[in-house]
Amino acid sequence: MPNPAVQKKSVQWNSNLLAVVSLIGIIALYVLSDNASGALLQHPKLQLFKMxxxxxxxxxLPFILIGxxxxxALQVFVSEQTIQRMIPKNxxxxIVTASVIGIIFPICECGMVPAIRRLIQKGMPLYAATTFILVGPILNPIVFWSTFTAFRNRPEMTISRMGLAFxxxxxxxxxxxxxxxxDQLKHNEAKLEHHHHEHDGFHPLGRNKGIELMGHAISEFFEMGKYLMLGALLVGLLQAFVSKDSLVALGHVQGSANxxxxxxxxxxxxxxxSDAFVAQSFAATFSKSSLVAFMVFGPMLNLKGxxxxxxxxxxxxxxxxxxxxxxxxxxxxxxxxxLQF
Structure with missing residues (x-):
């Protein structure tokens, strides 16, 4: 069973990290501003950052909420035996089954992490869960359609994105x-919850499932939300203060575009x-393979994720x-x- 003191220290460390990053962001905005401190709030880059x-x-947020x-719902209504029966031993x-699950349940990468943690706790093997994390944000009908729409005259872009992701x-x-x-989870949340229920003198089976569902969802929402906030803060700072023109110039160096x-x-x-439409805007500057790299790598691995x-x-x-x-x-x-794709 996790030590409450250790958990409290971990939460405090996360809060301190968020405070430090926020402070660094404020200092960076001040230093980079050419205006007096009183005019900082009206600085164009700060306005861009806020936007x-x-x-x-x-x-x-909607995808976090779905996740x-x-x-x-997995915690309350789906048993460990059901999850274990879904995934073949081979x-x-x-991996193929996990890919199919990703197609059936198209969850954006923002909502993937809370859902996949619960699947692992319910008995999904780590390799299948990893596959689900990788393909879920890409191999689904919504992303297929948005990519096809963005590259309507280049169907090979859609096929290459889906094929490479798989x-x-x-x-x-x-x-x-x-x-x-x-086990690669940081702590076994299910055992912790079981301990709390036993300590309180009742078993989860005796609770109203609707109340239990909302309790799990609210707890998970706030836990994931703080990391989303930190990720959004860092992404906003980077996009506001790193010149895209200077980055694009690097793309003309041999071998660096991808x-x-x-x-x-x-x-x-x-x-x-929505990232396919951003990739399409770079079509006149970058090669097709580098655009595929953008559309595959970003959903699989990004700052907030x-x-x-x-x-x-x-x-x-x-x-x-x-x-x-x-x-x-x-x-x-x-x-x-x-292959001169």
Whole structure:
């Protein structure tokens, strides 16, 4: 059972981190401003930051809400045996099944983390859960349609995005199956909740399921929300103060375009349902393979998403996940470029 003192210290550390980052952001805004301190609130870059920060929050909150509601429903209504029966023992079939689940339940990457934590606690193997995290934001009808619409005259872009996402998820899922054998969640929340219910003198089965559903959803919403806020803060600062023109200039250096677009996907942290239209706006500047890199890497690994993953998974697994996504997406897009895609 987790030590309450350790949990309290962890929460306090997270709050302190958010306060420090916020303070750094305020100082950076002040230093970068050419105006007097009294005019700081009217500085154009601060106005841009506020617009970006709020737009990210507004865009992500509905998906966070969907994710925590799915997570709560899984906790209350779906048994461990049901989840275990859904995933075949064969790892390849398990990965394919997880991909199909991602298509059936199209959850944006913002809502993926709370849902996947609950699936793991219910018995989904880590390799299948990893696959679900990777393909869920991309291999779904909404993203397929938005990508097809953005690149209506280039259907190969849609096919390449979906195909590369599946192949990357397959490769990473098999690596996780082969080499990661231990529990990678930061703590076993289910046992903690069971302890609290026993301590209070009643069992979850005796509770009203509607009340239990809302309790789980509210708790998860606030836990994930603080990481979304921190991610939105960092993304807003980066987008407001890092010149896109200077970044785009780097894209003309031989071999750097794919890396640059992957970096933009990480920093911009766009929702996978809308990032194809942003990628399309770069079509005259960057190669098709680098645009695919942007549309595959961003949903799989971005700034706000990695902060939310860090709240659920152990640091070593987050580092492994990030490294594998980077290597396979970059290698896959280089292969596309070599094939003169």
């Amino acid at each position: 970006l920060f709020l737009s990210i929050i507004i865009e992500a 925590v509601l799915v997570s709560a 790892p390849v079939l398990g 192949l990357v998820a397959l490769a990473i899922g098999l690596i996780v199956y082969r080499f990661v054998k231990t 890396l640059l677009m992957m970096g933009l996907g990480f920093i911009l942290s766009l929702c996978s349902t 990695i902060l939310m993953m860090s709240a659920v998974f152990k640091p070593r697994f987050v580092a492994l996940y990030s490294s594998l996504v980077f290597v396979f997406v970059y290698a896959g897009t280089l292969l596309l470029e070599w």
